Amino acid sequence: MSIRLPEPFVARMRVLLGDEFDDWLASYGAPRRYGLRVNTLKTDGESYRMRSPLSAGLKPVPWAEAGYYYSEEDRPGKHPHYHAGLYYIQEPSAMAPAELLDVRPGHRVLDLCAAPGGKSTQIAAKLKGQGLLVANDNARERTKALARNLELAGVRNAVVLNEEPERLVPVFRAFFDRILVDAPCSGEGMFRKDESMIADWLRYPAAHWTSMQREILRHAAEMLAPGGVLVYSTCTFSPEENEERIAELLAERPDFEVVPVPPAHGWAPGRPDWVSLEGIDRRHVDAVAGTVRLWPHRIEGEGHYAAVLRRKVEAGRESVAVNPRPGGPDDESAGTPGRPRLKTRQYAGRRGNGGKPGQRGKARGYIANVSDADPVDAWRSFQEELLPGLGGLPGRLVAVGEKLYAQPAGVPELSGLSVVRHGWLLGEARRGRFAPSQALAMGLAAEEAARRVEYGADEPEALKYLKGETLPLEPERLTLRPGEDGRLPDAAGYALVCIDGYPVGWGKLRDGLLINERAPGWRWM
Template sequence: MKQGLPEAFVQAMEARLGAEMPAFLASYDEERLYGLRVNTWKVPVQAFLALSELELRPVPWAESGFYYKDGDRPGKHPHYHAGLYYIQEPSAMAPAELLDVRPGDRVLDLCAAPGGKTTQLASRLQGEGLLVANDVHPDRVKALVKNIELSGIRNAVVLNEDPEKLEGPFEGFFDKILVDTPCSGEGMFRKEVEMAKAWRPDWPERYAAMQRVLLRQAARMLKPGGTLAYSTCTFSQEENEAMIAEFLDANPWFEVVPVGGSAVHQEFAPGRPDWLPAGYARGAETAGTARLWPHRLQGEGHYAAVLRHRGSVGGGTPAAAEPERGLRVEPLRPREARPARKGAGRAGAAAPAADPLEALGRFAAEQLAAGPYSGAAVVWRGEHAYAAPKALPELDGIRVIRPGWYLGSVAKQRFVPSHALAMGLRASDALRSVSFAAANPRTVKYLKGETLELAADELHIAQEGIQPKGFVLVCVDGFPVGWGRWQDGLLKNDYPPGWRWT
């Protein structure tokens, strides 16, 4: 692999590493490592390990992370389609883990696409609190939305905006912020050979200019007492220790939370303030940041710094106890308060809906055993309904791609549930469900979009008196993968074409 590394990069690394350089270069001839992270929002780690046939071993710095063997294909398994795990490079699991998100936190993933770290943060929230995932690139946001929906996340808002426009509405708003910045990518050369070919010596300086702005913007959106994690997948000190040292000098109310080389994170090497040029007053504090070296641990190259806001800010007053304001919302009416309608006693009756909210309420009454969004704020965008997390600030003028959990849409006075709704449900939430084992041939047939023969007695009916005809939540080993509609011994397939097994 050494022959494929840019000469200027090799020279820079020799100057940094000295006697460690032979071990560093030798790591490029080692086989790539592959990882996945269990989606603990859907399934506890131990339950997944008991269910899965994959041969896994733990990633030391991520409690839900595991290495899998080269040759295994977890992306071609029904459990992947059920959102039970996310395929993720092991070192990339570190920054979100270090942020130490807790249920109930308000969290921002500022550079979120394609969503690996976003879904990791969501797992830590366990459906409580708020997750705002933003990315400036429209095409990459599509992948972000899909991964959020696949993971069954209910409390996320997806934005596609320049971070500068977020500073005002979100000033002093978040408890935790992840800034996984675009970078020169030197730590990914073993994983992505094309990146090594494209690299140029001026990339660290070019990316540092962008990172400096992103870090400053993120800091403004953090609450006093909050925590910010900054990360890159590169080795250059310009994008790493120098960025943090410069930030600390300009923002004295921030401090480094030591992680590199700590007793808890022994795999992580400490930051290298000795690589900094003179002139940084607080440069020594970057020893508490973390470097993940491919020749010292089983993963690719990364850098991470955890910063804590110590209190008051010079210039600018942080937001406090904001009122619950924001997007236009309508509360979902309780089931018992819904008006009676003609034909309501007949299963699947097509009574006309007085308004979209009534269509949604009727769907919930006739198809769901429980309302997982009951009491939530239901946001309408035309005929599309979303369950919006509470306490959002005003987002006028902001490109909001998903204002919350996408529930579905109204067409011809009927509510049509979304795939995102199915993925965010539990099997027990539906009045009708069916669960196939992962090895059952009908599982792959469903994931390919085929209509299935299914006897009525194979359905699980949650309540007495419910007829089998209607929407069915289709599950694999008890975990939802999508919708079907049962009628006369057939399960018509509603699995989205863009998601199908190929």
């Protein structure tokens, strides 16, 4: 075994696992398994597997829709398809919690501890562009990767927040149909994947994690609607961070119950016999047998734990006072000191595309902060010229300074919260013109653009574009889409750049050249 595990950790696992200890310990000498999940917002998982450019092919992960194992030597992060958002590289066991969440199109979903965004993109694929995803993380730096991964995946219906869970409760009380709590933990199940986590295990005692997990779960429970489902997951073996947290929540919240996970895929049931809490009713302890453990010696993946919880409808109706207008006068979080309310103007608009100043705001209009710029007008002109196939946007447009977002329907007032992305970032107004964002390009389908330039993944021009180079434009690479009047657009201006038919960014057509407009932070270095 090449990994040097901490002696106290090994000694404890010997006691917990008994007869299975030797098999578990031997798993650390086995090669780790690598996984990716095909992004079904852009392509079908099985059809992509059949035509995968990876040399060794893809083997399905049995518990994950569109999840596959790949060989380490394939290095899928170095292929242009990764930069087109066609898949997300994800540890196979980490795919399980979002599968257990049972997300359906139209749901309102919260990923409470979301960064770097793997499970958020998995949830978004299951929503199929319908409903709402709120992806939150309390670490500001980590939300950058979270937002980027959602944008790379082409997610249109997500809002990204940077908040502590307790600050979300007044805005989203009893709001969500589904909540994922992939809690911060001691990371014991990831030692084989990432040996650096051993240093954190040695640095922080179990109490450091359990107190944090306890509070996160309590706040998450407040935001789940009656009848909704919450999945709590960790990547640790520690009973204190797993079964004990669930038993404690059940004791505190009689309106919650465990939804037993059927045994499958080599998964093991939770262990009530490992719960050592005092004063907890035995029925709450016994209920954790319906939770699930993923052991590295039983499956092709790392260590995980997951519990599926449902909020009972009857008890929820009796005990929950739903805030009818989050962010309104009755919301104590509105105008929190240090985070003043954002001044807004509201405009009506058809199909969520904005309206004229002075009109009274309606549900499908847009909200803009006080600013001399009007990105909505610039967006209208841009969309009419270049994106005639996009049609109306659901929800409303939200202008923040010169930036313009398409915010999914049903988002409550977010004033006073730290918002990283108000929705799908469309672009920004610059000197009266609209500059489309990288996020807009990644969320489009190729056929929605009036002008597009095509490259093949195996062509050198594809790599040159991804690196930010300006390219000579061969006429045969340019496709023009006729407008509603049947006329072709000018062969100049912005064009959507695609690789194998999938958007990867923007370019400007000028004097026989494709001027590279791929965002600098997105370029392949």
